[in-house]
Every structure is written in structure tokens, then in C-alpha cells.
Amino acid sequence: MNSSSHTPSPVSNDPSAGYDGPPDYRVIGRHAVFPETSHDEIERINFLAQMNRHLAARVVPGVKAAYDARVVPAFEAAHGRPMADRHEARRAMLEDPAFQTWSALRRMTMEQRQQAGRWTALRQREQLNAVAAELTEGDPRLSLDPSLPIPRYVSAVDHHCMPGSYHTEYFPGDVVNGANYDHAGFVTTGGLLGGYSDGGGHAVVKWVKHNLPDFKPREILEIGGTVGHSSLPLAQAFPEAEMTVVDLGAPVLRYGLARAKSLGVDNISFVQASGEDLSIYPDASFDWIQTTMFLHELSTKALRAIFAETRRLLKPGGIVLHVEQPQYAPEMPLFEQAMRDWDAFYNNEPFWSRMHEMDLDAEMVAAGFERDKLIHGGVTGVVDRELFPDAEEDDTEDYGRKAAWHVIGAVA
Amino acid sequence: MSFAEALAGAGAKPAGKRPYFLEPQVERVLAITMAVAQELAVARQRSDTLERLLLEKGVLSQGEIDAFVPDRGASAERQMWNQEFIARILRIVQQENEAVMSPAEVASGDVGEELAREA
Numbered sequence: 001m002n003s004s005s006h007t008p009s010p011v012s013n014d015p016s017a018g019y020d021g022p023p024d025y026r027v028i029g030r031h032a033v034f035p036e037t038s039h040d041e042i043e044r045i046n047f048l049a050q051m052n053r054h055l056a057a058r059v060v061p062g063v064k065a066a067y068d069a070r071v072v073p074a075f076e077a078a079h080g081r082p083m084a085d086r087h088e089a090r091r092a093m094l095e096d097p098a099f100q101t102w103s104a105l106r107r108m109t110m111e112q113r114q115q116a117g118r119w120t121a122l123r124q125r126e127q128l129n130a131v132a133a134e135l136t137e138g139d140p141r142l143s144l145d146p147s148l149p150i151p152r153y154v155s156a157v158d159h160h161c162m163p164g165s166y167h168t169e170y171f172p173g174d175v176v177n178g179a180n181y182d183h184a185g186f187v188t189t190g191g192l193l194g195g196y197s198d199g200g201g202h203a204v205v206k207w208v209k210h211n212l213p214d215f216k217p218r219e220i221l222e223i224g225g226t227v228g229h230s231s232l233p234l235a236q237a238f239p240e241a242e243m244t245v246v247d248l249g250a251p252v253l254r255y256g257l258a259r260a261k262s263l264g265v266d267n268i269s270f271v272q273a274s275g276e277d278l279s280i281y282p283d284a285s286f287d288w289i290q291t292t293m294f295l296h297e298l299s300t301k302a303l304r305a306i307f308a309e310t311r312r313l314l315k316p317g318g319i320v321l322h323v324e325q326p327q328y329a330p331e332m333p334l335f336e337q338a339m340r341d342w343d344a345f346y347n348n349e350p351f352w353s354r355m356h357e358m359d360l361d362a363e364m365v366a367a368g369f370e371r372d373k374l375i376h377g378g379v380t381g382v383v384d385r386e387l388f389p390d391a392e393e394d395d396t397e398d399y400g401r402k403a404a405w406h407v408i409g410a411v412a
Numbered sequence: 413m414s415f416a417e418a419l420a421g422a423g424a425k426p427a428g429k430r431p432y433f434l435e436p437q438v439e440r441v442l443a444i445t446m447a448v449a450q451e452l453a454v455a456r457q458r459s460d461t462l463e464r465l466l467l468e469k470g471v472l473s474q475g476e477i478d479a480f481v482p483d484r485g486a487s488a489e490r491q492m493w494n495q496e497f498i499a500r501i502l503r504i505v506q507q508e509n510e511a512v513m514s515p516a517e518v519a520s521g522d523v524g525e526e527l528a529r530e531a
Contacts, residue, residue, distance in 0.1 A: 043457040047450050100433040107431065108443045112450055119422035125413060157428030163421075170421070348428045 022049040022190035027387045028183075029195030032262030033131050033255055035120050035179050044116045048187040051109045056398035059102050060339075066098035067335050086328065086337035090345070093338060107346055109187070110161045117184030118163065121176045132175045135258035141269040142257045144250050148272055153299040154248055157348040160188075166226055166249030178227050178255025191388045192381050192403035193229070196263070199381030199391070199403055200292045201233030204323060207379050207407060208288075209237070212319070217241045217287035221313065223275035223306060224248075224294035228256040228268065230323075234290060235260075235268045241287075243268040246275060276305035278313060285313050289320040293405070296324065296352045303355065307367035314412035320369075321409035323379065325400050328357050339399035352400070360408050375409035 025037075025045045037045070067089075075083055075092045083089050093099035121128065136142045150167050158165045164177050185197055193199040208215060218241050222231040225245035235243035245268065247253055253270040260268050273280060275291075289310045295303055310320045328337050344352035365371050380391040381403030391403035413421075432439050466472040482490055499506070511517065518526075 039458060039461060040454045043454040044450060046457070047453040051446075051450075094433070103431075103433040104439050104442060105446065107433070108446050111443070112447060114426065115423045118424070119418065122413065122418040122421050125418075155427070158426035161426040161428075163424040163426045165427075346431045346433075348426060 021053050023387055025186055027195060028186060031259050032135065033128060033175065033179065033258040035124055035128060035183050037120055041120050045184055045187055048109055048113045048116065049190045052188060052398065053190055055102060055106055057396045063098045063102045064335060066096050067093060071096050083334055086334050086341055089334040089338035090341055103346060110347060113184055113187040114161055114163060117180040120183065121179040125176045128175055128179050129173050132254050132258040133173055135261050136254055139257065142254060143271045144253065145272045148248065148274065150248055151302065153302060153351060157350060159297055159348055161348050166247065166252045169251055175251050175255040178252040181252060182227050182255065188401055189403065192391050194381065194383030194388050197229040198233050199383045200323060201230035202382035203379035204230065204290060204292065204321060205233050205237040206382055207377055219286045220288045220290065221246065221286045222290045224291055226252040226256065228260055230292035231268065232260055232263065232265050235265050239267060241267065244271060246271045246273045246278065248274060275309060276302050278309050281313055283312050284315045287315055287318045289314060292323045295322055296349060296355045298351055300354065304363065304367065307363055311368040311412065316412060318412045319409055321375065321407055323405045323407055325356065326406045327360065336399065343400050364410050369410035373411040375407065375411065377407035379407055380404045
């Protein structure tokens with residue numbers, strides 16, 4: 001059903017004129033393998049997106065006020081000194097009712113989102129798997145390796161409380177965890193990533209076209225690309241290029257190829273492999289290697305191995321770009337650092353905290369990139385502004401989840 | 413896949429020990445309350461959808477719902493529904509208050525032991 005057909009033309013006191021928040025989920029972009037969503041399933045997602053919006057816009061300011069008025073003075077009275085780091089700030093906030101309540105509600109909203117999205121995907125999984133099979137079976141652009149070991153940094157705890165993570169298959173040919181990840185991610189982003197959750201990919205394309213106008217990549221690799229949210233815009237922007245997505249998880253890769261084909265993107269392949277060992281590709285195979293909101297789901301060892309692989313795999317003059325939430329810096333207030341660390345401790349993102357304190361420039365140099373060829377930048381989600389909120393104009397801070405990222409990269 | 417499997421799978425726990433921010437009893441009740449709030453929102457939107465469809469199809473006219481005045485019988489039924497609903501939700505309050513009036517009550521297990529001692 002198209003809800004817009006029920007919307008009367010705006011009048012002077014149109015309540016939508018003053019509306020500031022997530023769009024109705026019905027504006028989401030659909031494709032062949034996207035789960036069907038009933039009226040009530042849509043409204044459940046709308047409610048949960050509004051919960052996240054409420055927590056960020058209307059509850060976080062109270063958490064900050066309590067930090068200033070209660071947490072900091074109590075800490076300083078008890079210790080006779082200011083807080084030394086974000087961990088002390090977070091532990092002190094754990095004792096404060098404002099942080100406790102916000103945290104409990106934020107965690108529950110994520111748990112409810114997973115249950116809601118999984119129910120929708122699971123109740124129709126035979127159908128979803130059949131559509132995916134129809135679109136992917138026998139297609140050489142899907143390459144799976146069932147013997148691939150799942151590393152501890154993915155298997156130990158399920159990232160963002162997503163049961164079974166990206167890799168668990170409930171039976172052969174399964175795409176359920178890809179479908180859940182894709183269709184209900186809207187709850188967390190509130191539409192800031194656009195209709196196809198691809199605002200990050202479009203942002204990267206915009207950055208590259210602006211900063212490297214003569215760059216004409218032929219071979220593009222995205223590591224940890226899951227269902228291809230951020231990869232498809234690259235493949236679409238450079239139709240003469242061949243795009244490869246590698247990921248650990250078979251369900252997201254299967255789903256990804258079915259989704260890409262259904263959206264008319266054909267210059268893309270999905271390969272099950274670990275970014276730490278891409279020996280299936282010879283040296284200097286790619287013009288462009290991309291990761292998008294990926295580094296924080298690794299480990300120190302894996303990040304270093306992946307940086308080394310990107311150096312090995314880039315052609316001379318090729319570029320690597322990593323899109324991530326901003327690093328912790330001494331000038332970032334401890335409150336903001338502690339709030340940004342929330343996902344590391346309470347939303348199953350175990351590497352988030354340590355990754356965001358690493359000296360990524362030094363890691364890039366250690367991986368063999370030249371310091372004077374490093375790239376630094378910033379991007380915000382690029383979306384259809386008729387329908388979706390624009391991250392650049394949105395001053396709500398949902399620590400760690402806003403569609404505003406840093407770029408670190410290098411020219412090989 | 414069976415209905416029971418889908419139901420269990422949808423609510424499955426993610427790998428990783430769950431953090432608690434409040435007293436576990438309080439957090440459990442809050443989690444249940446938030447799920448109920450979610451379902452209330454879903455039901456409210458469904459009734460809004462129904463209302464808009466009825467308006468569009470001309471079954472209802474604008475303002476008809478807000479101007480609706482139940483007749484005497486309907487009014488009684490609706491108010492009794494409210495009373496019944498509240499009584500169901502607040503059953504524990506009723507029962508805890510009744511317990512105040514019976515301070516000498518014994519627990520079933522204790523009665524069991526007492527009866528066993530009679531043998």
C-alpha cells in the first residue's frame with residue numbers, strides 16, 4: 001500500500017511542516033529479496049526508530065546534565081581529582097540513574113529491533129531463500145567457502161546484539177541473517193542512510209569524485225561489505241569497473257548478490273573470504289579498496305593484517321579508503337568519549353573502544369603506506385532529501401551511530 | 413520451519429553476556445513494559461489506518477469519530493470494558509491489598525509440612 005496516496009495536500013497548519021524525525025518506513029527501497037512487511041511489522045519498526053530518536057534527542061541531554069551536575073562533582077569529591085579517562089567517566093556514569101535508565105532503554109530497543117526484524121525474516125524464510133536461490137544459483141559472481149573459519153572477533157559475541165551475526169546459516173542456502181540485517185537496520189539509522197541503506201557508499205563516491213576527479217578505477221574491492229549496502233553505489237558510479245565484495249558471512253553474501261541483481265547492478269561479485277588473508281588475489285589486483293564502518297568489528301591483529309593485505313593488493317597509484325566513526329582525541333570531551341564507548345561495552349562491539357583509540361596513521365605507515373600519501377577527510381550520508389533526513393543538517397548526536405564519518409586512507 | 417521455531421528464533425539471545433543497568437527485577441519489568449508499549453503503538457497505528465481507509469472510502473466522515481457519542485447501553489459496555497481492563501492489569505495491587513487484611517496467612521509449603529506432621 002502506498003501511504004502517500006492517503007496524504008492530503010499540505011495546508012497551512014499541516015503537522016508535517018514542523019515534523020523532525022525519521023521518515024515513515026514505507027519510503028524504504030525494496031528489491032526482490034527484501035522481506036515482505038505487514039502493516040504491524042512496519043509500525044513496529046517505526047516505533048523502534050522513534051524510540052532511538054527519542055533517546056538521542058530527548059533523553060541524552062538529561063544524561064549530559066546529570067553527568068555535569070552529579071557524576072563529575074561526585075567523582076571529584078570522592079577522588080580529589082578530575083576523571084583521568086573515558087573509562088572512569090563511563091564507570092562513574094554507571095552509578096547514575098539517568099545513564100542507567102537511558103542505557104537500559106537503548107539496550108532494550110536494540111533487543112526489540114532484533115526480535116522484530118528476525119520475526120519478519122524467519123516467518124518467510126522459505127520464500128526468501130527460494131528467491132535468493134533463483135537469483136544466485138550457478139552464478140559465478142557468488143563464491144562461497146564453507147571451510148572458512150569464523151574468527152573469534154566475530155564469533156565470541158554477536159555484533160550489535162544480532163543473533164547469529166552475519167555468518168550463521170540455519171540451513172543450506174540460508175539468507176535470513178542478511179534479510180534481518182538489511183530490512184530492519186532502519187531502526188538504528190532512522191533513515192539517515194537513505195532508501196537502500198546506501199548513504200555511506202554514496203558519500204564515499206561523492207568524496208572520491210570531488211577529491212580525485214581523474215580517478216578511473218577498473219578493479220574495486222570492498223572488505224567486510226556484508227549485503228553490499230555501501231558497495232553498490234561504487235559499482236554504479238563506475239560502471240566500467242568490476243566490484244568485488246568480500247565478507248566472512250555466507251548468508252549476507254548470498255543475499256547481497258540477489259539484492260544487487262534485483263536492483264540492476266551487475267558489475268559486482270560476492271566472495272566469502274577473510275580480509276586478513278586474501279591470498280586468492282595476486283599482488284596489485286585492485287585500484288581501489290574500500291571499507292565502510294568495518295574496522296571497529298575487528299581485532300588489533302586482524303586490523304593490522306587487513307591493512308597489510310590492502311597494501312599488497314593495491315596497484316601503484318591505487319587508493320584505500322576506510323570510513324569510520326571519528327577517533328578519540330584528547331580534545332574530545334570525556335563525556336562524548338564515554339558515550340561513544342557505550343556500544344563497545346553494552347551493544348556487543350568489543351573492538352570499538354580500542355579501535356577508536358588506535359593511531360591509525362601509524363598503523364597505515366606500519367603496513368607499508370608512505371606517511372605523506374595518507375588521506376584524511378570527512379563525509380556525511382548522502383540520501384534522497386525529499387524523503388530522508390540529511391545527516392549534515394541533523395544536529396542530534398546519537399553517539400557512534402550518526403551518519404557522519406571520518407575517512408582515513410592512502411594512495412599506494 | 414515451524415511456527416514454534418520461528419517464534420523461538422526471533423527472540424533468540426545474541427551471543428555475549430547481557431549487561432544490566434538497573435536492578436535485574438526492575439530491568440526485566442521495564443523490558444516487558446517497553447515491549448507492551450511497542451505493541452500498543454502498533455495497535456494504535458492499525459486503528460488509525462483503519463480510520464483513514466474508512467474516511468477515504470466514505471464510510472466515515474471527517475470528525476465523526478471525535479463527535480461520536482455512544483448511546484446509553486454502548487456507554488455502559490465501554491466503561492465496563494475499561495473497568496475490567498484496569499482490574500486485570502492491577503490484579504497484583506488488589507491481591508497485595510487483600511493480603512494486608514489477612515496478616516496471619518500461611519504459605520502452602522508450610523501447610524504441607526504441618527499436614528505431614530499430623531500423620
